[in-house]
Amino acid sequence: MAKTARGDRQKTKRLLPGKLFWLAIAATSCMVFALLHILFGSVSADALTATTGVDKSVELTTSIANVSPMDFDVPTSFQAKTIKDAPVPAGEKVIALTFDDGPWPETTEKVLAALKKENVKATFYMIGQPLKSFPELGKKVLADGHVIANHTLHHWYKQMSPLVAQREIEDTQQIIRDILKVETAYFRPPGGLLTNGLVAYAQKKGQSVNMWSVDSNDSHPKRPSPEAMLKTILAQATPGGIVLMHDGGGNHDNTAKAVPQIIIKLREQGYKFVTVPELLEISSANAEKVAKAAVLGVGS
Numbered sequence: 001m002a003k004t005a006r007g008d009r010q011k012t013k014r015l016l017p018g019k020l021f022w023l024a025i026a027a028t029s030c031m032v033f034a035l036l037h038i039l040f041g042s043v044s045a046d047a048l049t050a051t052t053g054v055d056k057s058v059e060l061t062t063s064i065a066n067v068s069p070m071d072f073d074v075p076t077s078f079q080a081k082t083i084k085d086a087p088v089p090a091g092e093k094v095i096a097l098t099f100d101d102g103p104w105p106e107t108t109e110k111v112l113a114a115l116k117k118e119n120v121k122a123t124f125y126m127i128g129q130p131l132k133s134f135p136e137l138g139k140k141v142l143a144d145g146h147v148i149a150n151h152t153l154h155h156w157y158k159q160m161s162p163l164v165a166q167r168e169i170e171d172t173q174q175i176i177r178d179i180l181k182v183e184t185a186y187f188r189p190p191g192g193l194l195t196n197g198l199v200a201y202a203q204k205k206g207q208s209v210n211m212w213s214v215d216s217n218d219s220h221p222k223r224p225s226p227e228a229m230l231k232t233i234l235a236q237a238t239p240g241g242i243v244l245m246h247d248g249g250g251n252h253d254n255t256a257k258a259v260p261q262i263i264i265k266l267r268e269q270g271y272k273f274v275t276v277p278e279l280l281e282i283s284s285a286n287a288e289k290v291a292k293a294a295v296l297g298v299g300s
């Protein structure tokens with residue numbers, strides 16, 4: 001009996017290393033696959049079972065990029081920051097035109113036509129509600145190469161709970177995602193109000209909060225004339241500036257009429273037009289250069 005038991009134990013000992021080896025291989029494979037699945041979702045399965053001869057690591061990265069792209073990303077140094085303009089290097093005379101409260105029937109298309117004629121790209125802070133009502137106009141803005149940004153769902157000025165603020169921004173993100181198939185990390189609070197809960201949420205999410213340094217005053221109830229708008233903008237324009245205008249939220253015919261002259265006159269002064277993400281790229285590249293120069297003692 002004792003001999004049999006010892007014999008069984010010995011047999012078990014002989015078998016164990018082999019069995020354990022395969023069990024360990026199986027368990028490890030399962031864990032690795034499960035981990036990849038958690039990290040990359042079902043994409044990993046496709047990528048991992050792709051035909052041989054393909055560099056799977058490259059394919060995996062590409063697949064991930066296709067799943068969740070951040071089309072309008074924010075440079076690291078500007079994430080979760082509120083800006084009204086951005087410092088740019090001397091000689092880099094750039095300025096960003098921005099349009100709020102659209103998309104809007106008639107005005108948006110007129111603004112788009114003027115921008116296209118002058119070959120200028122701008123940044124559009126869209127409200128979720130009109131984008132839902134006029135999806136084709138929103139698509140036209142994107143198709144023309146402009147930047148899409150978030151301007152909340154209802155354009156409320158009131159104080160908001162964290163939950164309401166979250167819904168105002170996230171519901172708009174979802175409408176932008178559904179209709180335009182893009183992700184944006186650019187946000188402008190309605191009325192430029194900084195303390196009603198919206199900016200706190202946008203910053204928590206690492207978004208870039210964009211105020212303005214040049215106010216065209218085009219949302220004034222007594223709509224200023226295109227000439228008056230042009231005068232106001234020329235008086236306030238600076239390199240690295242952000243110009244506030246409106247293509248939605250009422251009749252903004254005067255804005256659409258003013259756009260060509262605004263572009264022509266600013267160009268005469270040497271300005272180049274950039275989108276807000278481009279402005280931040282230029283500014284952050286310059287900041288890195290300045291920081292590096294400071295570390296190296298260059299210029300001191």
Ligand SMILES: [Zn+2]
Nearest residue numbers: 100101190191
């Ligand atoms: Zn607005």
